[in-house]
Amino acid sequence: MDISRLSKLYIDTTEDLLFLVTVEGASPPYTFRFQSANPAYFRNTGLPPDIIGRTVAETLPRDVVDFVQTRFTEAVNVRRSIKYEEPVTFLGNRMVVETTLTPFYGEDGRAESLLGVTRDITERKASERFIRESEERYRTLVQLSPDAILIHDDGKIVFCNDACARLVAADHPEELFGASLYDYISPDERRNIASRLQRMYLSGVAEAAPLETKIIRRTGESIDVEGTSAFVEHDGKKLLQVVLRDVTKRSLEKERLQRLSQLDGLTNIANRRYFDAVLYREVNRARRNKLPLALLLCDIDNFKKYNDLYGHLTGDECLKRVTRAAGELLKRPGDLLARFGGEEFAVLLPETDEYGAIIVAEQLRSAIAALRIPHGDSDVGGIVTVSVGVSSMTRPSTSDIVPLIERADRALYAAKRAGKNRVDVYRPQPFER
Numbered sequence: 376m377d378i379s380r381l382s383k384l385y386i387d388t389t390e391d392l393l394f395l396v397t398v399e400g401a402s403p404p405y406t407f408r409f410q411s412a413n414p415a416y417f418r419n420t421g422l423p424p425d426i427i428g429r430t431v432a433e434t435l436p437r438d439v440v441d442f443v444q445t446r447f448t449e450a451v452n453v454r455r456s457i458k459y460e461e462p463v464t465f466l467g468n469r470m471v472v473e474t475t476l477t478p479f480y481g482e483d484g485r486a487e488s489l490l491g492v493t494r495d496i497t498e499r500k501a502s503e504r505f506i507r508e509s510e511e512r513y514r515t516l517v518q519l520s521p522d523a524i525l526i527h528d529d530g531k532i533v534f535c536n537d538a539c540a541r542l543v544a545a546d547h548p549e550e551l552f553g554a555s556l557y558d559y560i561s562p563d564e565r566r567n568i569a570s571r572l573q574r575m576y577l578s579g580v581a582e583a584a585p586l587e588t589k590i591i592r593r594t595g596e597s598i599d600v601e602g603t604s605a606f607v608e609h610d611g612k613k614l615l616q617v618v619l620r621d622v623t624k625r626s627l628e629k630e631r632l633q634r635l636s637q638l639d640g641l642t643n644i645a646n647r648r649y650f651d652a653v654l655y656r657e658v659n660r661a662r663r664n665k666l667p668l669a670l671l672l673c674d675i676d677n678f679k680k681y682n683d684l685y686g687h688l689t690g691d692e693c694l695k696r697v698t699r700a701a702g703e704l705l706k707r708p709g710d711l712l713a714r715f716g717g718e719e720f721a722v723l724l725p726e727t728d729e730y731g732a733i734i735v736a737e738q739l740r741s742a743i744a745a746l747r748i749p750h751g752d753s754d755v756g757g758i759v760t761v762s763v764g765v766s767s768m769t770r771p772s773t774s775d776i777v778p779l780i781e782r783a784d785r786a787l788y789a790a791k792r793a794g795k796n797r798v799d800v801y802r803p804q805p806f807e808r
Contacts, residue, residue: 391413392415393413393416395491396431396447407489409431411427450477450489456475457476472493474492474494477491518536518537523600524618525551526607529576532553532554535552542598542600560588560590561588572604575604575606582606586603588600600620600622601619602619602620604617636649642695643695644702644712646713647713650711658772662773666725668727669766671783672763672764672784672786673701673720673761675693677754677755681753683752697720697743697759698720700742704738729800736765737798740798743759743760744796762787762795764790765783765799765800766800
């Protein structure tokens with residue numbers, strides 16, 4: 376099939392409106408006369424075929440003649456193709472069309488004709504309007520959001536809202552454009568965040584689960600945030616959008632509640648549950664590092680008689696004073712003082728052998744006696760005293776936790792039987808570790 380037949384086939388079958396007008400006159404105002412048009416032109420405009428040979432001014436409605444002749448004249452004058460859009464009504468149907476006008480010139484340089492191609496772009500314009508309105512709604516929601524929202528390209532911030540600027544103590548969002556996301560992440564968290572983002576890029580997962588981390592504000596202040604990430608289209612690229620929320624207050628409250636869950640309500644020292652958890656952890660650490668671990672079990676002597684004589688409220692105050700003195704004695708961060716039950720409390724001493732544990736136990740016993748809390752029904756000098764049982768192991772395992780406690784308990788009651796207000800040490804039998 377030759378090119379002329381292909382051209383005719385296209386002209387006859389296309390839905391584009393094709394028309395050719397002659398240009399009469401050497402200079403404006405020109406007269407434009409219809410020379411030909413394709414079937415789609417007549418079918419869609421409703422104009423009759425007898426417009427051929429007539430001028431645009433004679434043929435088109437008066438309300439559009441001036442606009443059309445102005446565009447036709449512009450195409451002739453600029454001597455190149457021009458494109459314009461206009462709303463029109465064809466056969467009672469409102470639509471938006473796009474027209475391309477291409478001028479043709481004779482050997483003398485004078486315009487001879489204009490080829491027009493008109494295309495219905497109503498659906499495209501509706502789609503563009505929908506996208507534009509959606510983007511405007513999105514931007515409005517983003518700007519009004521109380522949460523910090525940013526978009527980054529492999530760590531480089533390309534967009535953020537006002538709330539994001541406030542979160543990091545910047546004066547304006549544009550101050551963050553081009554900055555690295557990692558500049559605002561706590562150094563301890565950067566590797567973890569980078570790995571997490573890398574996994575998102577590699578897996579292609581659309582959205583990541585919420586993550587809590589710490590960010591550094593421009594003031595140097597560290598705050599806790601909760602962030603979620605999801606892929607979004609931004610300027611034609613698939614980038615990651617991050618939504619951040621300041622959860623510092625929530626984190627502080629969580630930490631406070633966690634601390635409260637670890638403390639004894641009366642004495643404000645560690646409770647039994649927290650003691651058990653720390654003991655398990657320290658046993659494993661001692662095993663791993665081949666270190667000793669010591670445990671002291673302490674019991675207030677004749678405490679039932681104290682409560683009977685002075686009352687339970689005074690007994691509670693006595694417990695507080697005794698544990699406060701014991702806590703002031705322990706200087707190392709790893710040492711743990713915990714209420715073990717009733718008037719018993721425990722002292723866990725990591726990296727401490729039997730000799731060191733005996734020294735601490737004796738200091739503790741002496742510190743309690745030095746309080747000189749009166750005890751009128753005590754058989755140990757008329758003051759509140761404690762008895763202490765000591766046990767220790769080197770490189771213990773988790774199976775040694777119960778024996779470690781039992782040995783300290785046996786030593787404690789050996790001290791009780793030996794007259795109270797003293798320290799006793801459990802020494803393994805030959806068949807024991």
